Amino acid sequence: MPAKINTRFAQSDAYISQLMRDVRDVPAQGAFPMGRRTFFKLAGAGAAGLVLGFHLPGEAFAATAQAGKDQAMNAFIRIAPDNSITIYSKAPEIGQGIKTSFGLIIAEELDADWNHVVMEQAEINPKVYGNQGAGGSTSIPRAWDQLRQAGAGAKAMLVAAAAKQWKVDPSQITARDSMLSHPSGKSATYGSLAIAAANMPVPDPKSLKLKARSEYRLLGRRHRGVDDPKVVTGQPLFGIDVQLPDMVYASYTKCPAAGGKVKSFNDAEIRALPGVLDCFVVEGTGVPAEVMPGVAIVAKDTWTAFQAKNRLKVDWDLSEASKDSTTEFSARAKKLAASFPGKPVVDIGNVDNAFANAAKTVEAYYEYPFAAHAPLEPQNTTAHWHDGVIEVWSPSQQPNRGLANLAKVTGVKEDKVVIHQTRVGGGFGRRLVNDYMCEAAAIALKVKTPVKLQWTREDDFNHDFYRPAGYHQFKGAVDKNGKLDAWQEHFITFTADGKKEASGANLTENLKYSTIAPNLRRGTTMMPLVIPTGAWRAPGDNAQVFANQSFMHELSLTAGRDHVQFLLDAVNTRVPELAPKDPKTVNFSPARASAVIKLCAEKAGWGKTLPQGSGLGLAWCYSHAGHVAQAVELSVDANKRITIHKVTVVIDVGPIIDMAGSEAQAQGASTDALSTAMGLQINIENGRIKQQNYNDYPTLRMPFAPKVIEAHFIQSDNPPTGMGEPAFPAFAPALGNAIFSATGERVRSLPLRNLGYSV
Amino acid sequence: MLRLQINGEERLVGDDVDPKTPLLWVLRDHLSLVGSKFGCGVAQCGACTVHVDGKPVRSCQLTVGNVGAKAVTTIEGIGKTPNGAKIQAAWMEIEVPQCGYCQAGQIMSATALLNSTPSPSDSDIDAAMAGNICRCGTYIRIRQAIKNAAAKSV
Ligand code: FES
Numbered sequence: 001m002p003a004k005i006n007t008r009f010a011q012s013d014a015y016i017s018q019l020m021r022d023v024r025d026v027p028a029q030g031a032f033p034m035g036r037r038t039f040f041k042l043a044g045a046g047a048a049g050l051v052l053g054f055h056l057p058g059e060a061f062a063a064t065a066q067a068g069k070d071q072a073m074n075a076f077i078r079i080a081p082d083n084s085i086t087i088y089s090k091a092p093e094i095g096q097g098i099k100t101s102f103g104l105i106i107a108e109e110l111d112a113d114w115n116h117v118v119m120e121q122a123e124i125n126p127k128v129y130g131n132q133g134a135g136g137s138t139s140i141p142r143a144w145d146q147l148r149q150a151g152a153g154a155k156a157m158l159v160a161a162a163a164k165q166w167k168v169d170p171s172q173i174t175a176r177d178s179m180l181s182h183p184s185g186k187s188a189t190y191g192s193l194a195i196a197a198a199n200m201p202v203p204d205p206k207s208l209k210l211k212a213r214s215e216y217r218l219l220g221r222r223h224r225g226v227d228d229p230k231v232v233t234g235q236p237l238f239g240i241d242v243q244l245p246d247m248v249y250a251s252y253t254k255c256p257a258a259g260g261k262v263k264s265f266n267d268a269e270i271r272a273l274p275g276v277l278d279c280f281v282v283e284g285t286g287v288p289a290e291v292m293p294g295v296a297i298v299a300k301d302t303w304t305a306f307q308a309k310n311r312l313k314v315d316w317d318l319s320e321a322s323k324d325s326t327t328e329f330s331a332r333a334k335k336l337a338a339s340f341p342g343k344p345v346v347d348i349g350n351v352d353n354a355f356a357n358a359a360k361t362v363e364a365y366y367e368y369p370f371a372a373h374a375p376l377e378p379q380n381t382t383a384h385w386h387d388g389v390i391e392v393w394s395p396s397q398q399p400n401r402g403l404a405n406l407a408k409v410t411g412v413k414e415d416k417v418v419i420h421q422t423r424v425g426g427g428f429g430r431r432l433v434n435d436y437m438c439e440a441a442a443i444a445l446k447v448k449t450p451v452k453l454q455w456t457r458e459d460d461f462n463h464d465f466y467r468p469a470g471y472h473q474f475k476g477a478v479d480k481n482g483k484l485d486a487w488q489e490h491f492i493t494f495t496a497d498g499k500k501e502a503s504g505a506n507l508t509e510n511l512k513y514s515t516i517a518p519n520l521r522r523g524t525t526m527m528p529l530v531i532p533t534g535a536w537r538a539p540g541d542n543a544q545v546f547a548n549q550s551f552m553h554e555l556s557l558t559a560g561r562d563h564v565q566f567l568l569d570a571v572n573t574r575v576p577e578l579a580p581k582d583p584k585t586v587n588f589s590p591a592r593a594s595a596v597i598k599l600c601a602e603k604a605g606w607g608k609t610l611p612q613g614s615g616l617g618l619a620w621c622y623s624h625a626g627h628v629a630q631a632v633e634l635s636v637d638a639n640k641r642i643t644i645h646k647v648t649v650v651i652d653v654g655p656i657i658d659m660a661g662s663e664a665q666a667q668g669a670s671t672d673a674l675s676t677a678m679g680l681q682i683n684i685e686n687g688r689i690k691q692q693n694y695n696d697y698p699t700l701r702m703p704f705a706p707k708v709i710e711a712h713f714i715q716s717d718n719p720p721t722g723m724g725e726p727a728f729p730a731f732a733p734a735l736g737n738a739i740f741s742a743t744g745e746r747v748r749s750l751p752l753r754n755l756g757y758s759v
Numbered sequence: 760m761l762r763l764q765i766n767g768e769e770r771l772v773g774d775d776v777d778p779k780t781p782l783l784w785v786l787r788d789h790l791s792l793v794g795s796k797f798g799c800g801v802a803q804c805g806a807c808t809v810h811v812d813g814k815p816v817r818s819c820q821l822t823v824g825n826v827g828a829k830a831v832t833t834i835e836g837i838g839k840t841p842n843g844a845k846i847q848a849a850w851m852e853i854e855v856p857q858c859g860y861c862q863a864g865q866i867m868s869a870t871a872l873l874n875s876t877p878s879p880s881d882s883d884i885d886a887a888m889a890g891n892i893c894r895c896g897t898y899i900r901i902r903q904a905i906k907n908a909a910a911k912s913v
């Protein structure tokens with residue numbers, strides 16, 4: 001049994017847990033407000049035209065002190081005299097469509113001609129842009145007010161300039177498609193006014209009148225991704241595509257059991273291989289979120305670096321290495337489940353009493369495995385150490401944190417760190433951690449030229465920050481009216497520091513609000529774990545909702561109730577202790593939850609008669625500020641082969657920015673959730689990861705993907721929230737509930753292929 | 760010195776490149792054609808798909824020394840073929856890409872499918888596209904885009 005706590009692993013875990021809290025920490029009822037002094041123009045009169053950016057409070061940036069080209073680097077919007085409009089997207093594009101959405105939000109308020117807007121990736125400078133990460137489905141809610149004000153502010157300055165030139169009242173001027181016009185017949189393009197506008201005073205953001213939803217011309221429609229033309233023609237976009245003059249290539253090999261250190265390696269043999277330029281040990285910081293010890297091989301191209309890596313023989317010091325075993329964890333959790341912990345983490349009402357007086361009770365044990373992120377672009381970063389500066393090009397989800405990470409591992413000051421954000425070939429939470437970026441920088445310190453560190457797919461499987469496994473022992477009671485009366489949950493999970501849950505291994509906040517019973521008790525037991533864990537698309541919710549919503553179905557069946565009615569009753573039960581204390585930070589709403597459940601039932605044809613062997617299942621979740629219900633209609637044959645006939649997703653994330661992108665997230669998250677529920681599992685034995693490539697990790701493929709996924713959006717005037725995660729969690733329980741209604745067999749563990757199912 | 764025929768042009772590969780190097784890495788590291796992607800290196804993901812004499816091939820598995828005089832088409836050149844252009848347009852029309860990383864390989868497989876089967880059925884699509892993983896789950900739109908492109912070719 002692993003017992004000893006590795007302090008540097010615990011430190012790494014604390015960093016990731018804090019990161020995950022920060023990433024999620026966003027007011028649900030609106031973005032961070034902007035003060036008067038935060039909004040500024042970057043260029044005065046001049047060839048640059050109108051360039052608008054932002055200060056953050058407390059930062060003494062003098063716009064006038066910044067010269068020439070730099071001015072555009074701190075910008076959100078640049079309107080040039082040639083009528084070109086450039087909008088800078090401050091956050092990483094990881095496939096969530098943020099570069100398109102950010103542009104649309106600004107262009108909407110600016111009344112810009114979207115067909116002629118150029119989107120560019122902003123430089124990484126949190127002093128100017130504030131948070132520049134992508135994670136927790138919070139990019140949109142964080143930036144919503146800021147971006148709308150940027151667009152409206154620039155438009156106000158253009159209008160002011162036109163009003164002055166035309167000697168008319170600004171209120172009579174209308175804006176459309178990058179043109180201003182006046183009833184007198186006067187009109188002008190934004191470009192022709194750009195220099196004059198730059199001389200107008202910057203408006204107070206609070207004075208700006210933002211559009212009502214009914215006035216939107218761009219938001220809510222279907223749009224093409226701004227980078228699509230480059231994606232479909234294979235132009236360089238991703239981290240892996242970075243090419244620099246005199247660049248060399250590196251591989252990096254760490255101990256297959258996390259925590260092992262290099263004793264020695266076959267240095268002379270590797271060094272002698274043709275094309276190998278150098279090889280050396282990197283001690284690292286021993287912190288998994290930074291640089292773990294390993295052997296770097298620098299070569300003239302990637303293939304040579306990979307070939308040499310295959311020849312590498314390392315003698316590892318395994319004294320502090322992980323000995324984790326998933327078989328052991330499963331067996332232990334099952335035993336631990338039997339005794340509820342002495343100190344519950346939540347205890348509302350009187351659970352014991354409720355069980356004693358219950359009309360009916362039911363108990364069940366659920367479990368799900370570790371999972372890897374496996375984004376399709378293997379981790380990489382290009383780094384260049386020159387002139388006392390560490391400069392990197394990286395596909396990160398947290399470039400802003402990279403500044404401090406790189407300063408720490410290289411020993412330079414943060415102002416000597418330059419990070420260029422590339423497009424990201426899939427995030428799913430994996431790239432919230434900048435380990436590969438730190439490794440590239442550590443290697444670059446020893447190489448005179450730019451060096452691209454390229455992980456193999458096997459490196460990616462071996463050194464992830466995994467979605468932790470989890471084990472839930474439930475007991476529930478229904479009263480004589482068939483309503484949920486008591487809920488007891490014993491959650492067996494993991495700890496890295498022996499005190500609190502490892503990152504991503506805690507009971508989620510979302511479930512605390514959305515599992516509502518008058519008598520409710522939850523307790524947690526933790527098993528020590530060395531292998532690092534982290535954020536995996538909809539952390540916690542991605543698996544806990546499966547257990548919770550499946551058990552909810554068991555309860556409604558026990559009660560003999562219609563499942564949808566049972567869910568609606570439960571979600572509308574008033575339990576003051578469970579209600580969000582501050583609606584400004586938590587937007588959970590029983591009314592919004594009820595609406596998605598009802599519409600999902602209606603769209604899925606709830607209650608219709610299905611043929612023998614077919615089933616319809618429904619589940620819902622409140623996740624990442626979104627309210628979502630999902631239904632799956634399927635049939636199962638005698639060989640347990642599942643055919644999915646239709647998936648219905650109903651989502652309330654407030655108003656939709658880009659309908660094509662939002663629908664893509666609903667489809668993608670449902671497909672990802674099917675893939676994960678059917679086949680994905682990471683096994684660990686003796687601290688080593690068993691699955692080494694996609695052949696061991698059966699990611700869903702075209703023939704097995706659902707052919708019908710209907711997404712419906714309940715749009716409202718609530719502030720918009722993110723779409724990257726909420727459409728994942730409720731899928732798996734909807735699938736399991738559908739399998740039950742088709743076959744009578746309850747799915748209490750994942751992945752389904754372990755139970756003999758296939759698609 | 761190897762002489763390769765890539766996207767209708769002759770490209771030279773120097774003697775410093777081991778002929779056992781997979782075509783993928785020669786394209787990416789030596790010929791500045793980075794559109795073909797590395798995803799797995801073991802013929803599992805299809806991100807590296809190119810056409811060799813019109814047939815879809817995993818370029819991570821084909822050594823550059825074995826390419827010979829065969830015509831190689833990559834994502835950078837496929838738009839010059841009628842079906843390639845149709846597929847690319849169909850991809851953009853319904854916003855197929857999410858992260859976009861798999862899409863070069865998907866487009867190469869889809870174009871090869873249309874070249875051999877102008878009006879593919881669902882099972883033709885399944886068979887032709889089964890070798891390409893999309894981690895973002897864009898399959899539903901890939902299927903639709905292939906059908907849309909096929910409808911335009913008749
Ligand atoms: S990289 Fe060639 S098939 Fe995955």
Ligand code: FES
Nearest residue numbers: 859861893894895
């Ligand atoms: S679009 Fe991301 S892997 Fe396919």
